[in-house]
Structure formats: C-alpha cells, structure tokens
Amino acid sequence: MNPAEWLARSAALHPGAPALMRGAEVLADYAEFARQAAGLGAALAARGLGPGARVAVFMTNRPEYLVALYAVWWAGAAVVPINAKLHPREAEWIIANAGAGAVILSEDVGADLRPEGVVRLSVDAAEFAGLLARDPLPAPAPMAGEALAWLFYTSGTTGRPKGVQITAANLVAAVLSYLADVDAVHPTDAAFYAAPMSHGAGLYNFMHVIRAARHVLPPSGGFDAAEILDLAPRLGDLHMFAAPTMVRRLVAEAKARGCRGAGIRTIVYGGGPMYLADIVEAVEVMGPRFVQIYGQGESPMTITALPRELVADRSHADWRARLASVGRAFSALEVRIAGADGRTLPPGEVGEILVRGPTVMQGYWRNPRATAETIRDGWLWTGDMGAMDGAGFVTLHDRSKDVIISGGTNIYPREVEEALLLHAAVAEVSVVGRPHPDWGEEVVAFVVCEPGQGADAATLDAHCREHIARFKRPKQYRFLAELPKNNYGKVLKTDLRRMLEEDA
C-alpha cells in the first residue's frame, strides 16, 4: 500500500487534529497537512513524476520535510532522502545515480545544488506556496507492495554510496513491527525530530501519522538538550529518536538541572553502540523512558529491539548483559548468527548477524554485484558481528565493515582516505576511529607524505572541506614515515589503533 494512504485516512477522520508544529506553535492540522501534500503531489505528477519515478529530498529538518515526503508518495513516486550534511557534490552524485527526476530542497543546504536536467523545487522560493496550493490529487496513487518507496543511500565502504531499495511493503512491515515489539503510539503523542530526518528519525513519522499524533520540529533545527527539556513539559508525551551521543547530552543536561525529563514519554536510542554505564545512568536520572532498536538502512529500524521494561529491569540475574545487548529479534523477523560458511553458530559464539523477513531491502539500486554479496540465500548479511545468548539477546561485538560511528552517524574510512589522496602532497593514508567519550568515535588520519613534500593538518583540513562533508573530516592528523603493512601490502589498521591506544 501507499504510505500516503495513512495521511489521507488520518486527515479524513481527524481533520482538525494538530499535525505540523514548530516548537509549541501549531502550523497545520491534519486537513491542511494532507492538502499541502496532495497539492505538491499534483505539481510533481504534472511534471511526469508519478509511479516509477524518483524524487530526491535534500533539506534540513523542517515541517516542509514531511510535506515533501508525503507529496512524493501521494504522486506514487519514490523518495530519495539525502543527508543534509553531505557536500552538494555528494548530493549531486546521489541524484544522478538514483536517476531522480526532481529534487525538493531547502536553500540553507541546497543553494549551490543545480543538477542538470533535474527539476529543482525549493521550499524557500516564492513560488513554493503556489505548488502547495495547487488543485490537489484527490487520492494517493495506488502503490503495490513491491513498489520502490524509499531509496536510501548508505555511505559507501568502497568509495561510492549504494542505494538501498526499500519498498512500500518494507515500510509497512517496519511500522507494524515497531507497534508490535517496541512501543505503543497514542493520538496524544508528539513525535519530535531532533535527529536528521533523512535517516531513521524521518521513518518514525509513520506510526504518528497513523494515530493522527503531532509532529514537532525543534525551533533550533536540530538537537539541543536544553530546548528539549524546556519544550517537553509544554508539549507532553514527547517521542524522539536519539543517537547515543544525544542521549548522553540530554542526561547530562537533565542532571545539571535536577530534572527527570518530564513530558518525555519515549526516547528510542540506536544507530551506534550505547555504553552500559551510560544507559544505566540515563535510566537512573530520567526514569523508564528508553527503548533501544538495532537496525540498518538495509532493514530500516528493524532487526532487534530492547523494549522499555527490559531497559529498566534491574531484577533479572542477567540484567547487565541484557542491557548491554541490542535486544531480541523483532517478531516478524528471523535473526541468526552465522559463520563465514553461513551455518548457524551455537549460542554465545561470535559470527555475522543475518536477517530474513519482510523489512529486508530488495537489494542495492542498479548494483547486482553488491546485492549478491549482501543478500545470500534470502538472508541479509548485515556486516555486523555479534553473538546471541540462549534467550535470544544479541550482543554486537565488532563491525566487519570498518565503519566509524561518530555522533550516531556512519563515516566510512575509505571515503575520507580517497578524499585525502587527492591532495598532491599525500602519498598514502589510512583512516581509523578513536574512542571518544562524547561522540562514540572520532576520525583520525595517518598520513605519509610524498618525498620532499610536506603538508600540515591545517592544509589537509582545508582540502577536506573542498571534497567531503564537514562531519567526516579527521579531528587529528598523524604523520608517519610509512604505514604498518602485512605481507600482502595491506595496511594494518589494528596496529594504527594500537598506536592511538598507547598514546592515550
């Protein structure tokens, strides 16, 4: 089914329910939200962007984000969400790779974005209001379960990002899975968008649309712990997705104020490892408001979950191990731990985490090779290493991919390395993550310069600003005469990490 049906139904039954808000201010009720989506949907359809088409969204968190998503679906097309922190050149590459026919953008990030042959719709342009006010399409276009609905680009481990094809049926399954295994959602709830809506945080809108609940955009535009603690008591029943870094900051702010986070109902944490001490303290300070999910773009928001009662439980003999885990498989999914040969390993043994079920992607966009490597015999190989105990709790151990997770956002070393190698003075480079108390990890680059040439950190930092998103830039540069390598000439990242440990 078309996810826009959910909006149409909520608007029909609860037209006057507050829908889009900035802080405590109501901007649109459900009737208006649906009318704007249907109007912009008509504008897209008039440009031939209906079933089978793709429309990119490159925008910071703002109310128009939700209108844009539902407009694209209303027209029957698929959304290509692009991380607002990406460099315009990276965004252009994604738009071209996806074959998007249009991009809906905000000027704060998209001012320099002018992809050739692609319709450019700016929410900040004077004519945008006219698009919203068009004669609306009467009903969302029919969308089959297997139709592409969400084409999400992962940061590529091998240079270029890959488009993850999520169908309408995948989205329906992810939303129902949340309601079955994570948490209830009520009409009085307020979905709060502090994390980037191009990722998981944006996908948490659906259950709130189904219940005709409120969608609240932070006036600050992003995550601000003080703002959340101020707003929550006024809004009540606040629901938000937060990366572990955000949880730590929120808890520190609540502690400093001597408050417990009144008005916050649910904080869904995930996207990166949460340290045991941090979640123990979070529950101590703020009470049983937390649930954990473990997912990835390839099975969005949905692989395992640790619901509220288990996050808050301190009585079970294994509560520490359970709290350090990512929880148990969602009811609709099979999750198992496998060795390299694909055979299931006994409880407690570490292997790769495999997933099969209705939330798993339909493969990578126009990339059969990567698809064949990742989906084998119907199972999604997540690239995450972990173990499962006898009761089904999964603990993540290591990432087989070398991803660095900083502030809940994935940074792939290869991409940073490739950018640095474009600098004439850089002969060799290797990028690793270093544990950081606040961000989870931070990026460190080991650089070998060309003979007779030197480069300093400031020069390389300026170079990175030209080529990659700011958040991917190394926080430190270490200059070496040579990189440690094995017999096959492969750089030994373990040795580099050890050097950092020794320094610490």
Ligand code: AMP
């Ligand atoms: P993405 O595809 O950008 O959502 O990144 C997904 C990756 O983030 C997963 O494959 C894991 O490595 C990591 N991840 C997601 N959720 C959790 C969690 N709850 N705990 C630890 N790591 C997580």
